[in-house]
Amino acid sequence: xxxxKNLTDIEYLYGHKACPGCGLGTIGRLALKILGARxxxxxxxxxxxxxxxxxxxxxxxxxxxxxxxxxxxAVLTGMSVGLKALGITDVNVLGLAGDGGxxxxxxxxxxxxxxxxxxxxxxxxxxEAYMNTGVQRSSLTPIGANTTNSPSGTASYGEKKPxxxxxxxxxxxxxxxxxxxxSAYPYDFMNKVEKTKGIKGPKFIHIxxxxxxxxxxxxxxxxxxxxxxxxxxxxxxxxxxxxxVKMNVIPKxxxxxEEYLMKQRRFRHLTxxxxxxxxxxxxxxxxxIRERWLLxxxx
Amino acid sequence: xxxxSRSSRxxxxxxxxxxxYGAKLCRPQVIAVYPITPQTIVVERLAEFVANGLMNCExxxxxxxxxxxxxxMGASLVGARAFTATSSQGLAYMHEMLHYVSGSRFPIVMxxxxxxxxxxxxxxxxxxxxxAQRDTGWIQVxxxxxQEALDMIIQAYALAENDRVYTPVMVNLDGFxxxxxxxxxxxxxxxxxxEFLPPFRSKNAIDFTNPRSFCITAATEWNTEFRYQQQExxxxxxxxxxxxxKKFGDQFGRYYGxxxxxxxxxxxxxxxxxxxxxxxxxxxxxxxLRDLGxxxxxxxxxxxxxxxxxxxxxxxxxxxxxxxxxRDLSFGYEGAVASDVKSALCSTEVVPKVINxxxxxxGRDITKENIEEMYNRLFNxxxxxxxxxxxxxxxxxxx
Numbered sequence: 001x002x003x004x005k006n007l008t009d010i011e012y013l014y015g016h017k018a019c020p021g022c023g024l025g026t027i028g029r030l031a032l033k034i035l036g037a038r039x040x041x042x043x044x045x046x047x048x049x050x051x052x053x054x055x056x057x058x059x060x061x062x063x064x065x066x067x068x069x070x071x072x073x074a075v076l077t078g079m080s081v082g083l084k085a086l087g088i089t090d091v092n093v094l095g096l097a098g099d100g101g102x103x104x105x106x107x108x109x110x111x112x113x114x115x116x117x118x119x120x121x122x123x124x125x126x127x128e129a130y131m132n133t134g135v136q137r138s139s140l141t142p143i144g145a146n147t148t149n150s151p152s153g154t155a156s157y158g159e160k161k162p163x164x165x166x167x168x169x170x171x172x173x174x175x176x177x178x179x180x181x182x183s184a185y186p187y188d189f190m191n192k193v194e195k196t197k198g199i200k201g202p203k204f205i206h207i208x209x210x211x212x213x214x215x216x217x218x219x220x221x222x223x224x225x226x227x228x229x230x231x232x233x234x235x236x237x238x239x240x241x242x243x244x245v246k247m248n249v250i251p252k253x254x255x256x257x258e259e260y261l262m263k264q265r266r267f268r269h270l271t272x273x274x275x276x277x278x279x280x281x282x283x284x285x286x287x288x289i290r291e292r293w294l295l296x297x298x299x
Numbered sequence: 300x301x302x303x304s305r306s307s308r309x310x311x312x313x314x315x316x317x318x319x320y321g322a323k324l325c326r327p328q329v330i331a332v333y334p335i336t337p338q339t340i341v342v343e344r345l346a347e348f349v350a351n352g353l354m355n356c357e358x359x360x361x362x363x364x365x366x367x368x369x370x371x372m373g374a375s376l377v378g379a380r381a382f383t384a385t386s387s388q389g390l391a392y393m394h395e396m397l398h399y400v401s402g403s404r405f406p407i408v409m410x411x412x413x414x415x416x417x418x419x420x421x422x423x424x425x426x427x428x429x430x431a432q433r434d435t436g437w438i439q440v441x442x443x444x445x446q447e448a449l450d451m452i453i454q455a456y457a458l459a460e461n462d463r464v465y466t467p468v469m470v471n472l473d474g475f476x477x478x479x480x481x482x483x484x485x486x487x488x489x490x491x492x493x494e495f496l497p498p499f500r501s502k503n504a505i506d507f508t509n510p511r512s513f514c515i516t517a518a519t520e521w522n523t524e525f526r527y528q529q530q531e532x533x534x535x536x537x538x539x540x541x542x543x544x545k546k547f548g549d550q551f552g553r554y555y556g557x558x559x560x561x562x563x564x565x566x567x568x569x570x571x572x573x574x575x576x577x578x579x580x581x582x583x584x585x586x587x588l589r590d591l592g593x594x595x596x597x598x599x600x601x602x603x604x605x606x607x608x609x610x611x612x613x614x615x616x617x618x619x620x621x622x623x624x625x626r627d628l629s630f631g632y633e634g635a636v637a638s639d640v641k642s643a644l645c646s647t648e649v650v651p652k653v654i655n656x657x658x659x660x661x662g663r664d665i666t667k668e669n670i671e672e673m674y675n676r677l678f679n680x681x682x683x684x685x686x687x688x689x690x691x692x693x694x695x696x697x698x
Contacts, residue, residue: 037507038507040376040377040505042373049516050516053512053515053516054515054516054518055515055516055517055518055521056521058511058512058515060510060512061510062507062510063376063505063506063507063510063511063512063513064510064512064513065372065373065376065403065512065513065514066512066513066514066515066516067369067399067514068365068369068395068396068399070365070395071365071366071368071369071396073366074331074361074362074363074365074366074367074369074370074373075369075370075372075373075376076373077331077359077361077366077369077370077373078329078331078359078369078370078371078372078373078374078375078376078377078381079373079374079376079377080373081329081357081359081370081374081379082328082329082357082373082374082375082376082377082378082379082381083377084357085328085329085356085357085374085379086328086377086378086379088377091377091507108362108363108366109362109363109365109366109369111362112361112362112363112366115362116359116360
């Protein structure tokens with residue numbers, strides 16, 4: 001188990017230029033603390049690459065590669081098979097990509113890499129929109145969110161489509177290991193990263209990364225917002241391995257989504273009716289989760 | 300000085316197979332390829348080599364050409380020699396990645412089977428696919444036959460991995476005319492190739508004792524300097540291409556002549572410039588016309604990038620007219636090769652007249668008669684006749 005006591009003091013990512021309160025720096029930093037010095041990082045066009053690889057101020061003390069937006073999965077394949085061809089077996093190949101770079105433009109390359117079974121860890125840090133280009137919606141933007149290209153207005157309540165379920169897409173690949181996580185639950189996340197080290201083949205972690213700038217909350221509320229997402233059932237922490245899904249946190253009572261929504265500028269335009277719609281959607285998602293994963297299968 | 304190969308053998312193979320043998324001899328550690336006509340035979344033969352234990356490498360079934368180039372780049376990053384091959388739509392699809400690979404200086408070698416681009420959809424050959432990649436920062440070479448295809452794959456690695464170059468190389472074969480035509484090809488001995496091409500020791504690979512960030516973000520303050528270095532590498536390549544050709548020729552007995560090869564240009568009043576398979580047909584026409592005492596010559600343009608600008612400047616004082624055969628067209632202007640030839644000539648004291656012949660589009664044959672007609676038009680031009688600067692050869696209508 002990873003605890004504060006046994007966590008290394010060595011930093012492999014520091015000095016980055018992310019916005020104050022951004023969960024991204026924490027995610028990269030903690031993941032690399034677990035994976036260690038013999039790790040190669042691939043980053044597509046994203047907040048992550050923009051704030052960490054601006055020549056000449058490089059922020060990684062492990063080798064890194066900034067990649068084309070669509071190609072993270074494929075470049076991880078190339079690194080992984082290249083190392084294999086050279087007989088190098090003790091190196092972690094890590095991809096750090098955003099929600100758009102993973103669920104939209106990068107989905108094909110990711111699917112290809114997972115299908116091929118190449119050995120890598122892919123972490124999708126999900127700030128629920130194209131934040132690097134100025135908050136445009138992605139397929140992981142939640143329903144009701146106001147973004148710069150899904151604005152709310154007299155004829156719209158903002159984003160119309162619910163979030164695509166990336167975790168289930170990965171499960172459909174029968175991937176050796178997939179998990180969801182949150183930057184507000186660092187030990188849960190770090191232990192999931194730790195677990196990937198012992199598994200051959202593709203590993204995928206979808207981590208919620210609250211974004212003060214894009215979501216509209218004060219920079220000292222990142223952890224609180226991240227926790228509220230889980231407590232209101234708008235996000236969940238789960239793992240898939242050996243063909244089974246395990247929920248890591250099961251809220252006894254799920255708090256109303258309104259408590260999460262109203263703390264963020266992107267949702268403040270929502271009417272009571274809109275919020276009801278989102279609550280219904282969340283409830284129906286949880287019904288599905290319970291039906292599929294929480295109850296044991298009976299024959 | 301020719302050290303005759305130990306046990307090279309002659310085989311009757313097509314151009315794609317020649318490429319596959321060439322790649323095999325270079326011992327790539329990672330092959331990432333996606334099938335597309337008329338490149339597919341390369342994909343198949345390499346897969347067979349691997350399946351039969353004749354190649355020790357990782358063969359990756361990528362799900363697109365974009366991913367093929369991504370995977371090749373990832374492999375090169377960790378220090379593996381990488382190979383890929385594509386054509387036409389596939390090349391267009393990986394366009395973005397061509398910039399990434401050249402800009403971050405990964406010495407990857409790729410074969411491209413020249414095929415036209417949709418629409419109208421067509422699988423047959425012309426060179427608009429690769430010529431449209433002009434500014435991607437790749438070295439581009441065009442081969443005339445299967446032997447040159449095999450030899451240039453080997454030379455391409457020596458060139459790409461040269462310390463002064465570190466730039467990716469695209470080896471272009473005309474779709475079907477080169478890729479599917481069977482010829483007798485000499486396949487060099489593995490030991491000889493090993494001697495010519497040492498194992499890849501990348502200076503642009505990961506090193507955990509000295510971790511570096513690759514393919515980084517370079518803001519306005521630094522970007523020009525990165526581009527300047529790419530231009531310097533291309534300029535160096537002009538020299539290295541000749542050196543590699545000399546070394547290859549000394550070892551294997553076949554010299555190709557660097558950026559261009561002149562064929563019977565001595566005393567020529569008019570010359571044609573061509574790339575790829577059309578050169579083979581043109582040689583026959585030149586021989587016949589020369590036998591009749593007609594003073595014609597042929598310039599085989601081998602490298603499109605780096606472009607042999609100095610050569611064309613020097614040609615300006617020796618000939619009266621130049622015909623440039625383009626198997627492509629930049630709509631709204633002219634053929635891409637013609638533009639570059641004219642641009643090289645424009646600052647010379649005497650500028651020869653130039654006609655741009657658009658021919659061989661989407662696999663249309665360029666016949667010996669077509670070539671002879673081109674020479675006739677060049678002679679008509681220097682005698683004061685009226686000739687359009689841009690001419691479509693074999694067009695069904697009057698242009």
